[in-house]
Amino acid sequence: MEELVEQAVQDYYGEEIAWCYGCGRLNEKGHHFRTGWLTPGEKTVTYYQPKPEHTAIPGFVYGGLLASFVDCHSTGSASLALHYKNGHELGDGIEPPRFVTGSLHVDFLQPTPQNVVLKAIGKLEEIHPKKWKVLTEVYAGDILCVKGEVVAVIMPATFLKNK
């Protein structure tokens, strides 16, 4: 039961920005990462069970999938944080802001076992009016496998020119 995000920020993105391969609810082939508050205003969480094909060396999860997990968890976390700072909550009728990734850093502390639900926990820091730093720890069960640091940036309006 604890492995469910009841209210995910990605559920509330506008339709034109809900196609991300990692976290877009409208991308049929994507991962559908869903990010919500673990502790409102403090810590965010995303769960994901990698698929059997998401392997690196057999038995361990592919690093690129872990990087993707950290990436979308972080942009979602930044969205949650700014929405919260602005006095909003999910479901109040105001769309949360959409962030994109400026930089992504992932440290692979130890191999991540397959066949386990992964949990990403994020902490947030506003570093600029348009940028948030998201520090993430990814656990497989109780094992801390990955640390991530992302600088998420409010999506420039120009990103929608290609829609």
Added chain:
Amino acid sequence: MEELVEQAVQDYYGEEIAWCYGCGRLNEKGHHFRTGWLTPGEKTVTYYQPKPEHTAIPGFVYGGLLASFVDCHSTGSASLALHYKNGHELGDGIEPPRFVTGSLHVDFLQPTPQNVVLKAIGKLEEIHPKKWKVLTEVYAGDILCVKGEVVAVIMPATFLKNK
């Protein structure tokens, strides 16, 4: 014609380590990234055409796919470099060494357009007997979209315990 790697290091990995979702030739559902020399002993290259579903915001490539591309390009590049340093070349009957990712850093310089073949170009630096740093630039056509820095580590033998 220039967008083909004729001899890729991933073609020569041993069967038990050729299942990576990013670059394993035996992973039917994976990306099949293939990395070879652009300039032998100096620069490596990997090409990839993202699929339509690999989207971030519509029109632009998903950052997690780009991180995956940099990741496997880098471990493949490190393998090529150490194999070369050891006096071997692909196809001489000696398996190239398998690297895993210690850390991955990606800077997204500008949005990466979809429907373009991507080209990752890597430069290598040995930083430890078991570690190589790989500096990568990812181009979409002539546009430099992404810079990557990976520390690749020779795969510990313990990784094969789960095979």
